[in-house]
Amino acid sequence: MKNFTFYNPVKIIFGKGQIPTVAKEIPVGAKVLVTYGGGSIFKNGVYDQVKAALGEFEVVEFGGIEPNPHYETLMKAVALAKAESVDFILSVGGGSVLDGTKFIAAAIRYEGADPWELLSQKATVKAQSAVPFGAVLTLAATGSEMNSGAVITRESTKEKLSFGSPHTFPKFSVLDPETLFSLPPRQISNGIVDAYTHVLEQYLTYPVNSPLQDRQAEAVLLTLIEEGPKVLQNPQDYDAMANFMWAATNALNGTLSAGVVTDWATHMIGHELTALHGIDHARTLAVVLPSLLRYKQESKQAKLLQYGERVWSITSGTPAERVEATVQATVRFFESVDIKTRLSDYAVGPDTIQHIVERFEQRGPKNLGERGDIQPRDVQEILTMSL
Amino acid sequence: MKNFTFYNPVKIIFGKGQIPTVAKEIPVGAKVLVTYGGGSIFKNGVYDQVKAALGEFEVVEFGGIEPNPHYETLMKAVALAKAESVDFILSVGGGSVLDGTKFIAAAIRYEGADPWELLSQKATVKAQSAVPFGAVLTLAATGSEMNSGAVITRESTKEKLSFGSPHTFPKFSVLDPETLFSLPPRQISNGIVDAYTHVLEQYLTYPVNSPLQDRQAEAVLLTLIEEGPKVLQNPQDYDAMANFMWAATNALNGTLSAGVVTDWATHMIGHELTALHGIDHARTLAVVLPSLLRYKQESKQAKLLQYGERVWSITSGTPAERVEATVQATVRFFESVDIKTRLSDYAVGPDTIQHIVERFEQRGPKNLGERGDIQPRDVQEILTMSL
Numbered sequence: 001m002k003n004f005t006f007y008n009p010v011k012i013i014f015g016k017g018q019i020p021t022v023a024k025e026i027p028v029g030a031k032v033l034v035t036y037g038g039g040s041i042f043k044n045g046v047y048d049q050v051k052a053a054l055g056e057f058e059v060v061e062f063g064g065i066e067p068n069p070h071y072e073t074l075m076k077a078v079a080l081a082k083a084e085s086v087d088f089i090l091s092v093g094g095g096s097v098l099d100g101t102k103f104i105a106a107a108i109r110y111e112g113a114d115p116w117e118l119l120s121q122k123a124t125v126k127a128q129s130a131v132p133f134g135a136v137l138t139l140a141a142t143g144s145e146m147n148s149g150a151v152i153t154r155e156s157t158k159e160k161l162s163f164g165s166p167h168t169f170p171k172f173s174v175l176d177p178e179t180l181f182s183l184p185p186r187q188i189s190n191g192i193v194d195a196y197t198h199v200l201e202q203y204l205t206y207p208v209n210s211p212l213q214d215r216q217a218e219a220v221l222l223t224l225i226e227e228g229p230k231v232l233q234n235p236q237d238y239d240a241m242a243n244f245m246w247a248a249t250n251a252l253n254g255t256l257s258a259g260v261v262t263d264w265a266t267h268m269i270g271h272e273l274t275a276l277h278g279i280d281h282a283r284t285l286a287v288v289l290p291s292l293l294r295y296k297q298e299s300k301q302a303k304l305l306q307y308g309e310r311v312w313s314i315t316s317g318t319p320a321e322r323v324e325a326t327v328q329a330t331v332r333f334f335e336s337v338d339i340k341t342r343l344s345d346y347a348v349g350p351d352t353i354q355h356i357v358e359r360f361e362q363r364g365p366k367n368l369g370e371r372g373d374i375q376p377r378d379v380q381e382i383l384t385m386s387l
Numbered sequence: 388m389k390n391f392t393f394y395n396p397v398k399i400i401f402g403k404g405q406i407p408t409v410a411k412e413i414p415v416g417a418k419v420l421v422t423y424g425g426g427s428i429f430k431n432g433v434y435d436q437v438k439a440a441l442g443e444f445e446v447v448e449f450g451g452i453e454p455n456p457h458y459e460t461l462m463k464a465v466a467l468a469k470a471e472s473v474d475f476i477l478s479v480g481g482g483s484v485l486d487g488t489k490f491i492a493a494a495i496r497y498e499g500a501d502p503w504e505l506l507s508q509k510a511t512v513k514a515q516s517a518v519p520f521g522a523v524l525t526l527a528a529t530g531s532e533m534n535s536g537a538v539i540t541r542e543s544t545k546e547k548l549s550f551g552s553p554h555t556f557p558k559f560s561v562l563d564p565e566t567l568f569s570l571p572p573r574q575i576s577n578g579i580v581d582a583y584t585h586v587l588e589q590y591l592t593y594p595v596n597s598p599l600q601d602r603q604a605e606a607v608l609l610t611l612i613e614e615g616p617k618v619l620q621n622p623q624d625y626d627a628m629a630n631f632m633w634a635a636t637n638a639l640n641g642t643l644s645a646g647v648v649t650d651w652a653t654h655m656i657g658h659e660l661t662a663l664h665g666i667d668h669a670r671t672l673a674v675v676l677p678s679l680l681r682y683k684q685e686s687k688q689a690k691l692l693q694y695g696e697r698v699w700s701i702t703s704g705t706p707a708e709r710v711e712a713t714v715q716a717t718v719r720f721f722e723s724v725d726i727k728t729r730l731s732d733y734a735v736g737p738d739t740i741q742h743i744v745e746r747f748e749q750r751g752p753k754n755l756g757e758r759g760d761i762q763p764r765d766v767q768e769i770l771t772m773s774l
Binding site: 001002003004005006007008009010011012013014015016017018209210211212215216218219220222223226227239242243246247250255258259 | 388389390391392393394395396397398399400401402403404405596597598599602603605606607609610613614626629630633634637642645646
């Protein structure tokens with residue numbers, strides 16, 4: 001096992017009927033900025049529950065945060081928050097609203113020239129400069145509710161970059177599985193594949209003798225495989241939805257990456273597809289991951305064989321055959337939850353691959369993957385395999 | 388899954404060579420009370436490492452905190468801490484020193500008549516009244532390094548009681564597996580069985596549809612079964628020790644109990660054996676648990692069968708036969724790591740059982756177990772089965 005630091009102070013309030021508890025979690029007398037997205041919270045009753053819970057507080061609202069939240073949009077919220085001198089932010093929505101809220105929280109009191117530096121230059125969020133925030137989650141997918149990271153898109157330059165800080169953890173996150181009952185199937189499908197890929201990015205690297213973390217990863221994978229299809233089939237199945245929601249949170253709360261090496265190349269390549277073509281984040285992962293696993297199968301072989309055996313019961317054949325069967329099982333699982341896995345399914349062709357490779361080349365010599373050995377020409381090979 | 392709240396703000400700093408980092412974690416200028424136990428930290432070099440790390444701080448020391456830390460001893464530390472106006476406490480030792488430190492931290496500014504009320508009356512620890520503390524852990528067993536609970540013994544009345552509060556989490560815990568290299572085998576054995584039983588108390592109850600938590604529990608059990616014997620055989624095996632240490636922490640950091648029902652009857656009964664006869668905590672668990680599982684096998688059957696199948700590969704026979712084989716496998720594991728499992732192994736006879744039953748009866752109608760159906764007469768049956 002490698003040395004590590006683990007810190008995660010998010011208070012998780014999980015279960016049906018928990019939204020009213022936000023009133024006890026927000027400091028008394030705080031002026032609260034409520035952030036949300038496209039308006040689904042008005043249809044599913046969550047907005048009304050939140051408004052009722054916040055009855056004692058002065059509230060300002062900022063809606064319209066889009067999927068893959070835009071810097072340009074978020075800066076409007078920052079201006080509003082400054083003008084209104086808000087003390088606390090409550091994110092009501094999915095991972096995009098929450099990621100956007102993390103950026104808003106860090107940007108309001110940012111002392112540099114432009115808060116975009118938090119992403120482009122990895123500028124530090126200072127201890128006392130982040131505005132505290134909490135979340136009411138209405139989507140299970142990104143894990144943002146129990147980590148300090150966020151991914152923000154700059155629309156004007158088509159850049160999708162990430163940042164994070166020990167000071168951008170939510171103070172609390174309310175996870176009520178019933179808020180997911182009315183989600184479109186597309187978003188459930190995305191959530192299953194997003195969470196699943198989060199686990200694989202932390203698990204399918206090379207062995208560092210971490211039996212506990214490996215089994216914790218497999219625990220999340222097996223739960224997603226079992227519960228994901230149930231949720232798609234019956235979105236009102238509370239237990240299945242609760243298990244799916246908690247699995248997605250556990251997929252990216254720091255537990256699985258403690259003491260191990262992580263990859264994240266699939267995410268970095270996928271972000272480009274989203275930035276350039278607006279393809280749903282999870283779908284870009286489903287396109288990139290299988291090819292990346294095949295392309296890097298030699299350096300990932302030990303973990304791929306373990307994954308195949310423990311998660312898919314694949315134990316016969318040569319190592320190469322077992323690896324291929326394992327990747328195919330993964331692809332079949334993605335397709336079974338209605339996520340297509342080829343670039344051609346999304347009308348993306350070789351031109352885009354060339355464009356993405358050029359963008360990686362322009363950003364300079366920062367290679368991807370757990371060994372830092374995925375160069376732009378490797379990205380080209382991987383994406384070509386996904387055509 | 389049941390509704391739950393999960394909150395664990397402990398910063399874990401894990402790995403070899405991490406002790407010097409405590410200097411960065413303690414507030415600048417703090418006057419630090421260093422607490423420790425019987426002096427093993429002087430032999431294994433940990434004291435010297437801590438002293439070197441604390442070079443910039445004013446330090447007061449309090450040693451001699453015993454296993455199953457005594458209220459009487461701890462109150463002397465409270466007096467010292469008050470007299471010296473300490474700002475921070477650093478626990479250097481195992482679970483007993485850390486549990487004792489939690490009590491000291493909560494007692495220094497306690498406003499009631501006697502801090503024992505924190506245990507006897509479950510008095511509340513107020514938000515700003517607990518003195519902050521951190522830990523350098525030198526034993527893997529109790530999980531105290533990543534939770535807010537503590538068990539304290541009042542020597543004068545032979546009572547062993549617990550308390551906990553959201554304000555008695557360590558601010559940080561340094562877990563350096565190398566500090567465990569010089570432990571006596573007895574303490575390693577105790578640690579394995581203590582951690583293993585912590586998991587079973589949260590896992591072997593009744594099903595509430597919690598597939599993720601179940602597999603997370605099995606992950607810890609399987610890791611202890613694999614790594615425990617390795618550590619006993621070669622206490623200098625860093626990787627095995629690291630895996631054992633991290634498994635023990637994960638056994639009781641709140642993850643496994645989130646959303647499920649828990650038992651803890653084995654602990655409550657075991658505490659009495661320790662209070663009356665000074666038997667090592669883990670050994671009392673090894674004595675009580677098998678009989679309790681057999682006695683409650685009907686209400687625990689579903690989880691016992693799952694545990695037998697997934698952890699011990701026991702799949703054939705009638706349910707009753709599988710349960711018995713599963714309990715026997717558990718007993719064999721305890722015995723294989725040199726922990727005896729019968730009361731007679733510890734020279735305890737029927738008189739003690741009667742004494743324990745009377746103590747439970749005197750405490751009034753508070754039954755034990757996940758269904759609250761273990762009454763004093765059931766305790767008598769269970770202990771009699773363990774003779």
